[in-house]
Amino acid sequence: MKYRAKIEVSLKPGHTDPEGNTTQRLLKELGYSVDAVNVNKVYSIQLEASALKEAKIKAEEMAKRLLANPTKDNYTIEVEEQK
Amino acid sequence: MKLQDIRVCVMRVGGTNCDAETQRAFHELGVQADVRHLNELVKQRNLLDYHMLVFPGGFSYGDYVRSGAIFARMLTAKLGKDLRSFIDQNRPILGICNGFQILVEEGLLPGFEGVSDFPEASLANNSRGYRCQWVYLKNENKSKCIFTTKIPKGKVLRMPIAHGEGRFLFPKEKEEALLQKLIDNDMVALRYCSKDGADANGKYPANPNGSFHDIAGICNREGTVFGLMPHPERAFYWWQQPDWTSQQAMPQFGDGKLIFESLLDHFAKKL
Numbered sequence: 335m336k337y338r339a340k341i342e343v344s345l346k347p348g349h350t351d352p353e354g355n356t357t358q359r360l361l362k363e364l365g366y367s368v369d370a371v372n373v374n375k376v377y378s379i380q381l382e383a384s385a386l387k388e389a390k391i392k393a394e395e396m397a398k399r400l401l402a403n404p405t406k407d408n409y410t411i412e413v414e415e416q417k
Numbered sequence: 418m419k420l421q422d423i424r425v426c427v428m429r430v431g432g433t434n435c436d437a438e439t440q441r442a443f444h445e446l447g448v449q450a451d452v453r454h455l456n457e458l459v460k461q462r463n464l465l466d467y468h469m470l471v472f473p474g475g476f477s478y479g480d481y482v483r484s485g486a487i488f489a490r491m492l493t494a495k496l497g498k499d500l501r502s503f504i505d506q507n508r509p510i511l512g513i514c515n516g517f518q519i520l521v522e523e524g525l526l527p528g529f530e531g532v533s534d535f536p537e538a539s540l541a542n543n544s545r546g547y548r549c550q551w552v553y554l555k556n557e558n559k560s561k562c563i564f565t566t567k568i569p570k571g572k573v574l575r576m577p578i579a580h581g582e583g584r585f586l587f588p589k590e591k592e593e594a595l596l597q598k599l600i601d602n603d604m605v606a607l608r609y610c611s612k613d614g615a616d617a618n619g620k621y622p623a624n625p626n627g628s629f630h631d632i633a634g635i636c637n638r639e640g641t642v643f644g645l646m647p648h649p650e651r652a653f654y655w656w657q658q659p660d661w662t663s664q665q666a667m668p669q670f671g672d673g674k675l676i677f678e679s680l681l682d683h684f685a686k687k688l
Contacts, residue, residue: 348589350627352544398535400490403483403522405539405588 336416337381339393343402343409344374377401380416389413418468418684425450426467428458430488432515434475438650439513442677445653455491464499468684469509472516474579474648484540484582485518492523504532509563509680510642514580517634517644526644527604528637529595537595539586540646544627547581551659552625552647554607554633555614561603561640567679573614574607574672575658576647578625583646585632596630607634607645649673 345351351372358371379396383389393411402409425443429436429452436452443450451467458464478487492500504510504525512520518540520526524533553575556568568574587595599605609617609624609631617623617631624631626646634645651657652673661667 346589349541349586350544350584352542352546352627356546400482400486403486403536403539405536406541406586 335383335385335389337383337386337389337413338416339377339379339381339389339396340412341377341379341393341397341401341409342374342411343377343397343407344372346406346408349406375401386413386415418687420447420681420685421449423448423469423681423684424467425469425471426458426464427452427471427473428455429453429473429475430455430477430491432475432477432479433473435513435648435650436473436475438648438653439471439473442650442653442673446674446677446681448681455488455495458499459495462499464496465502467508469511469680470503472510472512472519473650474514474516477515477519480515480582483518483522484580485515485520485522488515488519489522489524492519501532504642507639507641509683511564511676511680512642512644513648513650514578514583514646517646518582520642520644525642526637527595527599527635528642529598529602531638537587540582541584541586542582543580543584543625545621545625547579548625549577549579550622550625551575551577552633553610553612553614553623554647555610556606557608558606558636558640559603562606562636562643563640563683564636564643564676564679565606567675567682571614572672573610573612574652574675576649576652576671576673578647579651580626580646583628584626585628585630585635585646587629592629599635602638603640604635604638605630605632606636606643607632607647609633645676649676653677 353373354371361368652671655667
């Protein structure tokens with residue numbers, strides 16, 4: 335079966351996000367009242383698995399083994415079957 | 418061990434840079450150094466023919482995902498067994514810039530309890546984006562790190578940095594405890610400082626990237642694996658220094674040479 339996993343990696347609270355801070359500064363310059371900007375990364379992954387549960391386990395492994403560094407990153411995973 | 422018997426492997430992949438400068442630094446000191454592509458080593462399975470390994474600078478695999486992350490996982494997947502033997506035998510490993518990022522992502526640094534399955538630290542994006550500048554460094558290692566033994570006590574070193582992701586950090590909730598562990602185990606090596614050697618205290622430009630505790634380079638528990646963000650191979654000859662035209666009497670070499678010499682001293686004492 336084919337599945338699509340969406341893995342979003344974000345910075346854990348407390349760590350500085352230079353890219354977000356710089357973006358926020360410019361958005362303010364442009365006249366927007368912006369309190370905070372955080373820049374996240376989204377990986378959209380098409381994968382094969384025997385069932386939804388297995389697809390979720392695989393996606394979790396991918397996040398842990400490569401896509402996120404537990405020192406500074408949080409991640410969320412959404413998996414859905416592809417029609 | 419004689420200098421001419423030492424064999425160094427400078428491992429490269431797509432996006433590596435300064436591999437030639439690193440090789441030249443070793444050649445200058447009379448040591449054999451080969452620049453080898455990861456795939457070549459995988460094919461020929463001869464990593465263990467080398468006495469030491471260097472991961473040079475650059476932007477391996479385009480710095481995709483995170484700097485050094487892909488190279489590190491590729492190493493584990495393709496050369497993990499050989500690399501493990503290499504580490505178990507305490508053969509020295511040096512990571513310069515991107516090489517430091519690779520060692521952290523690979524779980525070799527800091528490696529509080531040996532090689533870790535997941536990174537225990539991070540070299541995150543700089544507070545001021547990509548920086549290419551000369552920085553001052555001081556050696557705070559007491560004796561363990563085999564890469565800094567030749568640095569005279571109290572000397573302020575000058576080397577260049579060139580990176581966008583070099584801000585050393587620990588998990589926020591554990592950073593003080595882990596720093597203490599680094600210090601207790603004598604794993605802190607180089608720290609950014611001002612020209613006169615005063616602490617940078619996280620302040621730009623002395624600390625160029627916002628690195629925690631002004632950390633520029635650390636070693637593992639054994640002192641045989643060392644990673645640093647500055648480029649010693651780009652501060653090897655006097656003519657690589659930015660002010661060489663304005664100086665009357667130039668030393669023959671730059672401060673980066675001390676890192677290479679320390680390492681060779683380690684080999685000289687062996688066997």
